[in-house]
Amino acid sequence: MPIAFTEIQETIRMVQMESLDIRTVTMGISLLDCADGDFEKVKENVYQKITTYAAKLKPVAEQVEKEYGIPIINKRISITPIAEILGNATVDQAVELAQVLDEAANTTGVDFIGGFSALVHKGITKGDQTLLNALPKALSITNRVCGSVSIGTTRTGINMDAVRQLGQIIKDTAELTKDNNSIGCAKFVAFCNPVEDNPFMAGAFHGAGEGEAVLSVGVSGPGVVLNALKRYPEADLGEVADVIKKTAFKITRAGELLGRVVAERLDVPFGIMDLSLAPTNAMNDSVAEILEEIGLESVGTHGTIAALALMNDAVKKGGAMASSYVGGLSGAFIPVSEDNGMIRGIEDGSLTLDKLEAMTCVCSVGLDMIALSGEASPETLAAIIADEAAIGMINKKTTAVRVIPVIGKEEGDIVEFGGLLGRAPIIGVKPFSSEKMIKRGGRIPAPLQALIN
Amino acid sequence: MQKRAVVTVVGKDQVGIIARVTNVLAKYQMNVQDISQTILQDFFTMIMLVDLAEQDKIDDLLHAFESVEKELGLTISIQLEDVFQAMHRV
Known part of the structure; x- marks a missing residue:
């Protein structure tokens, strides 16, 4: 069946106006x-x-992007x-x-x-x-x-x-x-619970189960999803999920095609497609704004987890059908400094560290690009990691911590990291100590969830 | 293998757009298989399906389009057809 005029226009709109891109090969x-x-x-x-x-x-990647636009x-x-x-x-x-x-x-x-x-x-x-x-x-x-x-x-x-x-x-x-x-x-x-084939930084590594060389792809496209949702302001949540699913399908197909072409030209096997919505500081390229479009006044308010769970699941369902090899982290990323909506949420007081922690229960990956007060002690940082790891361990999912205790900065300050890493308001940590627990050391035993054989 | 590409042209409607664009395509021996255009609120939008005789000419073609873009105030893009097939057909 030939491609219709409107379909061609849709793709072009996604690229030129809604920041559709392949985030990484x-x-x-x-x-x-x-x-x-x-x-x-x-x-x-x-x-x-x-x-x-x-x-x-x-x-090769640059040539392919030129040919496919x-x-x-x-x-x-x-x-x-x-x-x-x-x-x-x-x-x-x-x-x-x-x-x-x-x-x-x-x-x-x-x-x-x-x-x-x-x-x-x-x-x-x-x-x-x-x-x-x-x-x-x-x-x-x-x-x-x-x-x-x-x-x-x-x-x-x-x-x-x-x-x-x-x-x-x-x-x-x-x-x-x-x-x-x-x-x-x-x-x-x-x-x-790290994965061996994650194409996204900073957590990418080439795991022991992988071959000599492999090419994996991470797509993006919060802006495309956001704009698709804007066209259905009155849809119920089932329809919202459907719109996200269809959009994720198209984004993923484009990503897989380009990834396979790059892999073929480099003569290495195609690895996996990571279905992750990864925000950038570009206008409207924000995961937080998708949640707000679903119907939250500001990200972080009551209902955020439900909206995020719906979105994350719909992205996976659409993407899973679009790609033959799904892997990596595959879920929505919520890096604070790289998402204008998240930054605004923290500045407005609707989004807190505790809420971000809770959000990581229903999406990949974890506390990401969060600037903390430089006063945070090593034990507090360790305790933050322990909390996140516990969420991952019990829920059999990947969780991660990428926090930046910015020396010399306090709660309320703003730091500029520059480039793709964006900027972030400093979040304070709790003033109470976790030192005794951290000093105990040892190993938290594997949970009952591990006994699946 | 025969490759096809989609050329899209968007810009303010004026005399000579199709002539200038197809002139460039002819120079690079690219056969136009299908063409459709519409005018939306003064904006000219044209989509063409072309035979990409030699894929490695795509760089030269993009370069040649640049001067047309500048001269007539247009945005011209060229993308291999596969990407549309992948996104819009199961």
């Missing part, structure tokens, strides 16, 4: 074969492998969690490796490289500990290297010793980058 590269007894050799292997595999990533905003690389190839390396050597990754990202022209990571949800190996110790410096002296640490899963419980360390790591990273609004913390995520 991310090439996953295994670095397992780069391990070596001689650390100089490791650095060389890593640099060579990344710059060889991803040499054409950026030009849909922008691909970010080109990124995810790699094997670095802790797995550190072996006997020292902390200083691990930091050097982070610099090598930064150089490789520069050479290939990608905006971020993710995978300065460790999986310590049950225990911490020697290499893991080296990576943890290297994190604050690595994040503060590199520009494009992102790190993540898995501290819990439904099957293993939560490693509270690691959680305690992360509180300190985040605080140290904030201190080291305090001249720049503690920006180092924006490149770090703590995960519960």
